[in-house]
Structures are given as structure tokens and as C-alpha cells.
Amino acid sequence: MVTTDEVIKLIGKKIRNKSIELTAATPLDSLGLSSLQISDIVFEIEDAHGFEFNPVKAAGITTIGEIAELANETIAAGAR
Amino acid sequence: MDGKEHKLFIIAASVIPLLGVVAVMVLLWNRVFGWSDLVVLAVMYTIAGLGVSIGYHRMLAHRAFRTHRWIYDAFAVAGTMAAQGPAIIWTAHHRRHHRVADKDGDPHSPYHGGTGRLALVRGLWHAHLGWLMDEKLTSDPLRYCPDLARDRHLRWISRHFVAIVVAGMLLPAALGFALTGSALGALTGFLWGGLARIFILNHITYAINSVGHVYGRRRFSTPDESRNVAWLSLASFGESWHNNHHAFPRSASHGMRWYEPDVSALVIGTLRRVGLAWDVITIDRARQEARAEGLARAGGGRHAAHQPAAPMAERMVDPALTRTTGDVE
Ligand SMILES: [Zn+2]
Ligand SMILES: [Zn+2]
Numbered sequence: 001m002v003t004t005d006e007v008i009k010l011i012g013k014k015i016r017n018k019s020i021e022l023t024a025a026t027p028l029d030s031l032g033l034s035s036l037q038i039s040d041i042v043f044e045i046e047d048a049h050g051f052e053f054n055p056v057k058a059a060g061i062t063t064i065g066e067i068a069e070l071a072n073e074t075i076a077a078g079a080r
Numbered sequence: 081m082d083g084k085e086h087k088l089f090i091i092a093a094s095v096i097p098l099l100g101v102v103a104v105m106v107l108l109w110n111r112v113f114g115w116s117d118l119v120v121l122a123v124m125y126t127i128a129g130l131g132v133s134i135g136y137h138r139m140l141a142h143r144a145f146r147t148h149r150w151i152y153d154a155f156a157v158a159g160t161m162a163a164q165g166p167a168i169i170w171t172a173h174h175r176r177h178h179r180v181a182d183k184d185g186d187p188h189s190p191y192h193g194g195t196g197r198l199a200l201v202r203g204l205w206h207a208h209l210g211w212l213m214d215e216k217l218t219s220d221p222l223r224y225c226p227d228l229a230r231d232r233h234l235r236w237i238s239r240h241f242v243a244i245v246v247a248g249m250l251l252p253a254a255l256g257f258a259l260t261g262s263a264l265g266a267l268t269g270f271l272w273g274g275l276a277r278i279f280i281l282n283h284i285t286y287a288i289n290s291v292g293h294v295y296g297r298r299r300f301s302t303p304d305e306s307r308n309v310a311w312l313s314l315a316s317f318g319e320s321w322h323n324n325h326h327a328f329p330r331s332a333s334h335g336m337r338w339y340e341p342d343v344s345a346l347v348i349g350t351l352r353r354v355g356l357a358w359d360v361i362t363i364d365r366a367r368q369e370a371r372a373e374g375l376a377r378a379g380g381g382r383h384a385a386h387q388p389a390a391p392m393a394e395r396m397v398d399p400a401l402t403r404t405t406g407d408v409e
Contacts, residue, residue, distance in 0.1 A: 034083060034085070034086075034218075035169070035172070035218045035219075035220050035221055035222075036166060036168055036169060036221065036238055036239070038222070039168065039221040039222055039226075039229040039235070040229075040235055040239065042222065042229075043229055043230050043232075043235060046230065047232065052230070053226075055222055055223065055226040058222050058226070059220060059222045059223045
């Protein structure tokens, strides 16, 4: 189970502006993350939880909450 | 790193080496170009040049061969030293280039809009260096190279891009010192093997994107404007057989005739013979000719349709989207 908190912690390590408040609804575009940093975050979650995102769906992610959502969806589908 | 930071880095990487070249010329005024400088320049040019050609381009972007983990990483690091951008960003841009070469969405096509001489000059500049100044241009690694971004080593190498570039400039200084035993030798080693080397190699690489899509011969009527550019072939380690490459992107060899020198392909072939590379993708003469005929019938150039239309990432996920084009993609 990937929690939004976990994703927020990962993102918090990457962004320079620490004053931005991170919630599930925060759009990724607003964080000033580079595409490289975003893929870092996405694939670090994969490593930690042992699953693989569907790249087509991953490319459609826009908010922090959606990362956790898609991760859990994928994990659940794999467990079935 | 992309957007503004990437742009600033590219500007720095194109201007600082220029200052280096000027410094080199001033030094030359008083002092003969030392043999140690020549050695350092040649060594570093070869490391970074093969790093981009074999590492970034053929191995990462096109998966033209497989190799041991340590060789894989070494090639990625060597390519990083060329200072053309982090591995994952470079390959994302490059795969996108192949997907829509010389059409809307190509990150660096010289056919940038408009006709006439001025549009051509502007287009050449855009394809050469101008495209790297576009802050808004990003090619999403999640879309274009999830296979590479998924690799922890490549992510680490991409994250430490600037540090590796700096290491690639200290290395020639150390080499210069080792060869001459003098501080001056270290300094000129840094200027030649670091700054001048970055300047020369980057313009050769960028010339493949600009010149290589405008001037030269076309063996294959590919649905783009790629060209085979003989005069760039040695300096680019074979990368300038660019029309061959667009016809068979996954081929480990871009040169396809005995008179098309391709040093990168020779190195890959040597690695294969000594057991350090395998699954090397080769295209025999019959397939080349079949494809040349097929493309000639279909008609080429930048107005011809691209096939298949689906982005690489999507095709890797959904086999239904994969057309029967074999491994030419
Ligand atoms: Zn091209
Ligand atoms: Zn290519």
C-alpha cells in the first residue's frame, strides 16, 4: 500500500521551495519539478514496492494523490 | 534537470568551451602545441565521443546490443562527460526525434517553418543548438524511455550529471599532469581535453541533427529528411550515416558499406567478439535492399506518413499496437 504521505515525503526531498504545502490535490506542474525528478519519484516508489507502473497511465498523472492511487491500483491488480 | 536549468547549462556548455578555445589559441601564441595536449585531447574526445555514440545513442536510445552491467554503466558515464544533457533526458528527446522526425513534435528538425534561404538558415540553427534553448521543450521520460528511467543506475547517473561533467574536465587535467609533471601541463590538458574537447565534439554531434537532415545523400527514402554525410563520419565515430540510421534505427552499425567508416560499430563488433557484448542487432544486405525498395515505392521525405504512429512507450506496453515492422524501430 502506497500512501500519499510517502509520496509527499519523496517529493519534499526533491523540491527546493520547502514552503509549498503538499497535499493529495497538489498539481505536479505547480512544483517546478523537472521531468527527470518526476521519473525519479515514480520509479523510486516502484523500487520500494516491487511493481511496475503502466507507462501510458503514468504519463497521464497530474496530482500527487494520483501517483498513490495509480500505484495502489496497479499493486491490487497484480495481487489478484 | 530540464527547463530553465537545462537551458542555462547548455548555454554554459556552448560558451565556456568557446572561451576555452580562445584561451587555447592565446597560449598557443607563446608556446608550441605540446604532444601531451594532443594525447589528452584525443583520449578525451574518444571517451566522450564513443560515450555518446555507442553509449547514449546506440545502447540506451536504440538498444542495439546488450552488455555487462559495468560496461553499460561505463558507457553511460562516458556519454555524460560529453556534456550534452543527462542520459535519460537525451534519450527521451532522441526517441521522440525518431518517432516524428522532421514533422510536428520533432524536438530538433531543421524544417522549422517557412521557406527560402533565411528559413533554412534559421532552421539549421534551430536543429543545431537553438532547440536546446527552448525552456518549454521537454520530452517526458515516463513516455519515451520508461525502460531507462526504471533503471536505478541510469537514474543515479542522470541525477549526478553536472558532477560527472566536471569530473570529465578534471580527468584531462590529471592526465596532462601525469604526462608532463607540470602545472602548466595540467592547465593546458584541462583546456584541450576539457573545454576545447566539449566544444568540438558537441558541434560535431549537433551537426548530425542540423546538417544531417539537410545536406548529403539518401540511400533510403525514409519518411524524413535524414542524410548520409561522409565528411562527418570519422569525427562523429560513424554517427553521420544518418539516413542509414533512420532506415534501421536499431542497427548497431550505421555504416552499411566498406566505404562508410563507422568506428562505433567496429568497437561494438570487437566487444562482441571478445564476449563483452551480445544480441548485437545487424541488418544484412538483403534486408537493406528490401527496405530501400519498399521505401522508394512508398515515397519519402518529411511529408510522407510515419509508421507506426504510436509512441514507443505505448507500443512496449500494448502488443496490439505493435505493427509488424520487425526491429527496424
Ligand atoms: Zn535524425
Ligand atoms: Zn537515433
